[in-house]
Amino acid sequence: MMFLEYSLIGIAAGGIYGLLALGFVFIFMASGVFNFATGQMMMLGAYFFLAFSKIPGLPWWAAFALAILGSIVVAIILEWVVIRRLIGQPVISAVMVTMGLGWMLQGTASLIWGQVPQQLPDVLPRAPIFIGEILVPGRSVWGFVIAIAVALASVVYFRYSRTGVALRATASDQITAYSMGINVPASIRLTWIMAAISTTFAGVIAGSINGVTPELSNVAISVIAVVLLGGVNSVGGVIIAGLMMGWLETISGVYLGGHWREVIPYLAVLLVLLVRPSGLFGSKLVERI
């Protein structure tokens, strides 16, 4: 009974992971770059929303739209100025560069908005929801619903829209994509835009839970684990993995103690990787000699 309740909360919390992981995977597929700045992009999105919602007379949805716009602009700039130069570089460069960008974003945020936590306007209805005997916080439910909705929407987009097809082509093989006359840089930029959107959603959802501080980026600390758990090239896989991770964190936190939350995700993913290097749902990336 209790277990069921914890599980629901955990899975609900996992929605954000799935959403973040998705943006992460799109970028990786198109450009082979692991975006370690995901957490900071998320944090920035939340701050944008905060900043715009302070504009008097601006309805929250308008503020949110502006926030997404802001994140997109930042993402495009990052991609254009930095990431574009990294393609073909060894993994470590991409990892370090995105980490570096993360530090810059975090530093800038704390410079502008300071360290003191700030409350986001309560967009998500807070009233708890009864599911039979089980009680789940409103935030969690609505956050989950939105996260999954956005995730699915972008999956559909990725599957069926023409740009989506171009994106998939780029993902499978850049050279071929070029020869097919697909504008590869454009579709890479597109992945960053999609990432910006998903991270902003995630940021606002996460920020509405505990207020916004530069440390909000820590929420994404285990998103890399999620991605590898699901499989770097499996769009559906990472969403499921996200929910699994949320569940795992909550359950381990509840039954083993809060201090386990940090280790569990990575221990789990380590075990999985040793058995299935390509993740639970990922397909093996063949390497040519």
Place this chain on the structure above:
Amino acid sequence: MFSLKFSKRNLLGIVGAITLATITSSAALAQSKEPLTWSVNLSLTGPLAYSGELQAKGFEEFAEWVNQNGGIRGRKLTIITDDTQYKVAVSVANLKRAQSKATISFASGDGTPWVRAVSPENNQTHKILMSSGSFASDLVDAAKYPLHFVPGPNYTDQIIMLLEHIKKSHKGSAPARVAFIYSSTEFGRDPIQASKAHARQLGLEVVLDEETAFTAVDVSPVVVKMRGAQPDYTIFQGYATSVWPEVIRLAREYGLKSQFMGTIWAMDRGIIVKLGKAADGYTGVSPYTFKSTGSKDEVLSAIDALRRKNDPAYDGYPTIPYMQSWFSALMAKRAMEITIDAGKPITGENLAKALRDLKDWNTGGVFGVPVNIIGNRVPVGRIYKYDAGKNFEPVPISDWITVNK
């Protein structure tokens, strides 16, 4: 022959550098006779920045006050403030940097790691009087930390005060059900074992013992647990600005009736006010007097004047971090006055002795009662309750308590 010239130039440069360095350092020694220099290390960035800012303000305005009144026995007070980012290496480096500028007669730190890192070398060589924002339980060990003084009761003292209060005020036949919710940080875990033991001693029932992350985390599971455990009283320990307010909100939304309580760092009025209705009746320990307006006492009225002068938006409640800085500083000031009056040199030992020998020290309103320093701390505090009805006025619901140990 070119290389020969080259090496000459090099060596010359080195000699120059060395002499320069020695001159500057000795010069620093010479001029440091006159004013008193304190080194203040605070976490102005990172998760503890919120209180760090307020603490910094406290030391600033304390220096302002002292120097307005002719310094400490005529010696001007200068304060070197540094940001530690709550990192040990950084905070130690800061103190060393400060020492390279002047002779430091008092050093204040951001937390327990700082005290632990500085003490070993300090106890042997520099012998600087120390205080900090840490109320960790083992710092009262005067043998291990002879030069460090806790500016109030340690965390265990504080929770014991709360438990005793629960024991006294609890209605109903069944024993009071108590829950501890604390951060998985050093200061979060610090008092929990001792407190649980004490609770059982008092015949209280510990129904929940929950550790959470220090910042941003989904607290729903915690509240679900509370719903299962149904504690009458829930005590927060070791948080800054997040987690505990959200627990309160969510618990109220879940319709839980538990009485929430906090120790010193979970008593910030600003946050309580933000919480609004949900925080009505929130109860906690503070070592210091809460309100400065209308105070007749020397220090408290001075604080009130300064605050009004420097902060037009001042609401009459100097924050707890601010007061903590003031009291740490007051201890140092008092010790130095005594030592100077006695004509003794200002060394860590002399200052520490002066503090330990203090009898019924009148703190000018910071504490409501004359205090004594027992085990390198001031085990005095008071329990307040926030009343939403009275614009969240923290109403004292106990007398000033001194934990006798």
Place this chain on the structure above:
Amino acid sequence: MVSPAVDRLGAQSPSQPLLEVADVTLTFGGLHALSGVSVEFEEGTINAIIGPNGAGKTTLLNVISGFYLPQQGQIRFQGRDILSMPPSARATLGIARTFQNISLYRGMSVLENIKLGAHTTLRTNVLAGGFFSRATRRQEAALTQRIKEEIAPPLRLNEYLDDPVEGLAYGIQKRIELARALALSPKLLLLDEPVAGMNSSETEEMAKLIQRVRAEWDVTIIMIEHDMSLVMGISDRVAVLSLGQTVCEGTPAQVQTHPKAIEAYLGVDDDAVTEVHA
């Protein structure tokens, strides 16, 4: 290093081949890369494997050097089955190779790249290396000397030894690869398209080099090559591969006239041949 001619003759006398590839079958997810390939290589000979692109030539080479484990078949080197051995172990037996797309190691000088080839001939462990023991110093010095005196000169590499490998001309890089392989003092040398992308004079030179290597270093050579002038010019035996199968095998003369070979190779895919020359 250079062994007198008598040894070679002696080594040649037993009719047991140096390397036997017996009925090797390798499939990648149902797709047959090699199906029942069998071919033998006599000690001290220069052998060429030819065939249209995608015939499985490089795959065969990779099987020999141990990157791929065939589902069935055997590979015997000097009579012992080496299929179970990882590539590193095969190197210790004296099997060296070069690569179709040059893989020199950036961040190391030409000399160091060549030295790397001699890895198995050195005996340095961490401690000896870390403290640069006398033994280590002696070994390294000896190796450097060997390279400077025996390996570099025929390949005309002495002048480049201290340069970083990146940015050197393609032809030079090819020669460095060969030098690195020779540093292992191999018994068997696998060359994957040694003259690909070279002009005729460079090709000419490489041909001489390969023959010289065989003559002076007592090395058996297996090469994959599209350049028919080279293949027919210097090989003792030629094996024709097509669609993962050995079509025919024999002396250049035999192969050139063999109808299957012409059909399999020259017929089908001679645009591929020309394109290699371009």
Place this chain on the structure above:
Amino acid sequence: MGRISIWVSLAVLLLALPWASSGYVVFLACLCGVNIVATLGLNITTGYTGLLSLSHAGFVAVGAYTTALLSNHWGVPILVCILLSGVMASLVGGIFGLPSFRLKGIYLAVATLAAQYTIIFALRQGGPITGGDSGLVVSIPQIGGLALDTNQKFYFVVLAVTVLAIWISRNLFFTRIGRAFIAIRERDFTAEVFGINLMRYKALAFMIGAFYAGVAGSLLAGFMRVVTPEQFSLTESVFYLAAVVVGGAGSIAGSIIGAVFMTLIPEFIAFALESTQEAFGFRAIAILGSVREIVFGGMIVAFLVFEPRGLSEVARRIWARLKRTKSSSSDNAHSKHT
């Protein structure tokens, strides 16, 4: 000869430092030494061998705690502590290096991330043995009955160990081991063809890197005299990576330059902000942390994008230019030596 004179004066400068400068400078010098050793190690694992490791700080922690325990419980002299800490860390490094047999690139990075979290977790949960969150206070390091109770005294241990560490790592890359590492980084499967056993050498790269980390941790414990889990957080692991990248991956000189640079940058920033106090008012220090983050991040990005070979390459170019001017100004006989 020109060379020699430079080395001599450098040696003099380093040996004279404790007397010539304030405790603050000595402290920073010690910190630089520690970070140089640690960065050298990471550069061997990541810079030379190409195995991305995010758990270096964890290995440093293992060394630090080993020293703390050895000297607190058995009064083991510091030099022995340093050695044993190195061994201990390299064992742990070897264990956590195991995934590198199966995992590459980012997968390996995440495996090491797991190592980082696990180590810190173990230290925090270690109860009385590791002192939990509050860590351990380290007893005064002893060397042949002499108590090294100040940074000034301990400085010489740091100096000696650092020099030795540099010398050893430099030697390593004159031998087949160093060459094998680089080959693995560049193209591990072709390296195999030349008889390099990937498993053995990848494990070796991890163990050597971790050994250096352990030694660094031991030194840190020796002069900080306190070890707490948060001293070795993931941020520190990233810090070392940054030092490698900024200094120059796959370069000994790079490790040294990078470590010193990264150690001193925050101090420079602090100094800069302090000297502009009046302009900023109090806030100046309050933004130190943020500025530090931005500068660190900015440097990592800038170097990887514009000068992937790091400061060492920049230094090399400058040095080359100097040489040119020198040899042109003096007779050619010298240009050979310098």
